[in-house]
Amino acid sequence: MNISALLTPQRIRCGVAVSSKKRALEAVSSLLVSGDDQHTEQAIFEELTQRERLGSTGLGAGVALPHSRSPKISQPRAAIMHLLEPVKFDAADRQPVDLLVALLVPSQDNDAHLQTLAALAEQFRDPALGQRLRACTSDQDLYAAVCEQQGLTND
Numbered sequence: 237m238n239i240s241a242l243l244t245p246q247r248i249r250c251g252v253a254v255s256s257k258k259r260a261l262e263a264v265s266s267l268l269v270s271g272d273d274q275h276t277e278q279a280i281f282e283e284l285t286q287r288e289r290l291g292s293t294g295l296g297a298g299v300a301l302p303h304s305r306s307p308k309i310s311q312p313r314a315a316i317m318h319l320l321e322p323v324k325f326d327a328a329d330r331q332p333v334d335l336l337v338a339l340l341v342p343s344q345d346n347d348a349h350l351q352t353l354a355a356l357a358e359q360f361r362d363p364a365l366g367q368r369l370r371a372c373t374s375d376q377d378l379y380a381a382v383c384e385q386q387g388l389t390n391d
Contacts, residue, residue, distance in 0.1 A: 239356060240383050242314035242339070246270040249317045250378040257325050257333075260317070261285060261302060264338040267315035274308040280340065294327025298370075299360045303339040303353060305346075312341040312352060318369060318378060335360070335369055359385075 247267045254260045265281035283304035287293065294300045315338045322332030337360050339352060359365065365385055372378040 239314055239337075239359065242312055242352075243316065243379070243382065244271065245375065245379050247313065247315035248375050248379045248382070249315075250372050250375050251320050252317050253320045254323060257288075257323055258285075260300075260319065260323055260325075260333070260336060261288070264302060264315055264317050264336050267317060268313060268338055268340050270315075275306070280304070280306075283340075284338070292326035292328070294325040294329075294331075294333055295357055295361060296327050296329035296331060297361065297363065297366060298322060298331055298333055299335045299337065299366060300325050300327065300333040301337050301339065301353065301357055301360065303341070305341050305343040307343040309340060309342050312339065312345070312348070314339050314356075316369075316378060316382060318372065335366060 247270050249267060252263050254263055261284050262281050265277045265284060268280050269275050269277050283306060284302045287304045293302045317336045319334040322334040325333035337356055368381050372381055
């Protein structure tokens with residue numbers, strides 16, 4: 237799974253200050269709406285929050301994978317956010333989260349949604365990748381680290 241195909245530099249943020257899971261979801265909703273005239277931040281936030289009510293998307297080891305489906309998009313998109321301070325996210329391991337990898341996929345694409353989620357969960361459970369992303373100090377560094385992890389350049 238090539239996550240860099242789902243990302244743009246505008247949907248990467250390093251060093252985000254939030255005080256709660258709700259604020260983290262609001263911030264990542266803002267990233268997911270970047271370059272989109274079909275959604276509002278509030279609509280994406282509500283979609284992500286609705287999914288969280290079904291069960292936490294906290295993967296463990298400080299990583300969460302908030303995700304949702306939307307009838308308003310035709311291509312999947314992702315956003316990555318590194319928080320300044322971890323927040324409680326109700327993860328199975330009860331550890332707070334400081335890395336969020338958010339995913340928004342077309343509603344009609346259920347199989348692709350599940351495959352993408354599984355691939356992202358596997359990638360972002362890698363402790364070495366988490367350590368590398370946490371060491372980044374800028375949006376550009378974070379984007380470059382994701383691209384390099386995929387064996388790509390971020391030109």
